[in-house]
Amino acid sequence: MSAGVRSLLPYNRLRRLKNTHNVWIVSVLPVPYQKFYREWMGSEDKETPVHWKPVDSEWVRNPETGEVKRFQNVPIPVLYPDQMHEGLWGGEGVIEGLVKKGKYRCPVPRFWVPNFYKTVVYSEILDKYLSIVVTERALELIDQHSGLDSYLLNTPAYDLKSLLALKLKRKLLFSILDKDFLVNNLEKQTNLVEKYKDCLIPRDDVEWYGYSVQEAQLKYRMLLKEQSQPVALKHEIRRKYYQSLINKDFDEPPTESVSWVKKMNPFTKPAQAP
């Protein structure tokens, strides 16, 4: 596909065309993952525009003639390469387009690529230093949210975009739900749990949050395999027997049950008087 053809397609349709195979796979996967995938890839209208400036008003007046006309925002398509999933780009991507360098010169292809750094970022909940590839915009966003954790937890999946950020978010959500972080400093833990109370989502959704389609597919396959595998009866019987042994009290004296045949038998010794 040449540079021209890609951008001429409608913006929403282009993504859907690329993801036809993925959409088919997702329709089979469990509902919590479908919910996540719709938040991640299926909400183009909610995305904050990074590489172009939208106009808020529907009508625009021409400054020279004073004529009023309807205005339509046509978004500029942005490409997200695979390397995006290994870092925090803050919603930035690669723009593919043409440049006209003179009035009588034919347009020339050009790629607008963001600038990257390798820096260290600190997460308060995990209490870890992470060295990751980052753009200046991502660092500014972290400063605005005053910390990596609140940036990840407060921004939705359609703005985070990269799988690394989404995986980190899943880890943070799990650690808040289980309360297994900062075990030595319980005061700080309770403060942080209260701080991020509103960002939480139910546990079933968290278990399927932040997976790529291929990873989710693999996870679902493993789950089905575990469920469909036949279990031998001996395991359950053995388990029941062990539990009965555990519940039994050995200190109590066993109650003597005398069969009716013994009672009728006249040759047996009579029971000794106490």
Place this chain on the structure above:
Amino acid sequence: MKMNSASGKQLLQLFQVVAKRPFLQQSFRTATYIVERKYPAPLAKIHKYPSLRRRHQVFNTVQDKNPTPYVRPLMNVLLTEYVENVGQPGECVEIWAKTGRELILKHKAVYPTPENKEKYRDATALNIMNYSSRYVKNTMDILSKLILFITMNKDVPWTLEPWHVRVAFRKAHIIVPDHAITLPKNPIKGPDLTLNGKEFYVTVTINKTEQVIVRSRIVHWTSKVEERLPWVPFPFKKPAPLLFEEDKVIEAQLPAIEPLKMNEDELEDFIAKMKLKSQGKILVKKIL
């Protein structure tokens, strides 16, 4: 030799020309690209996407690079402990974003959220250093390493006063008011060539609180070229004898003077070069 120097100059000029070109400036860019359609897209029906052509893919860059001249992005930071040349604990400071992020990673500072501001409200009690401002440490370091040369007249009689010292400070690109300067107890009178190059100590008070001791020496000077004292190479790299014997206690406390790194042969070459230079200057003056 001439050829080499000329080619070097040309290369430098060429580099300066090339460095101004946009493709080299891109590597220093940190801002995000913002792009605009050169030929705006046509109108479509509401909630529909317009049919685009090849010309609608031609973009103009609206926001490309950092502003010129380059301005460092700033950031507000709340300090939790004393940091040199930045500030005191409990203080909200606006600094370069890169250093601010580094301080936060080292747990020397936090983001200035309302929760953190309440937490570190009483952090000023942790202020052990008790400097009056954040630039004091830096100025004290500079002043304690400085050797002040006070040029005095060789012909007219004088006694040393604070404004003489003020002028000498101004020559060293440091501005000091008169009330901040305290001279030694014994008066210094001249012109006296036995004083020349001998060391005594002047104390400077910063913000009426901190005191710094500055090495200072007197140099005699006349408008007559023939009667001037001979030129001495690198006087600020050598220790000098004391003017008052009482100051021996103070001398021990001050940081040592950095010695000269040149060999004797190199020094001789350097002096010969400087002499040639000075002769040239004098010749030019005489001709004019």
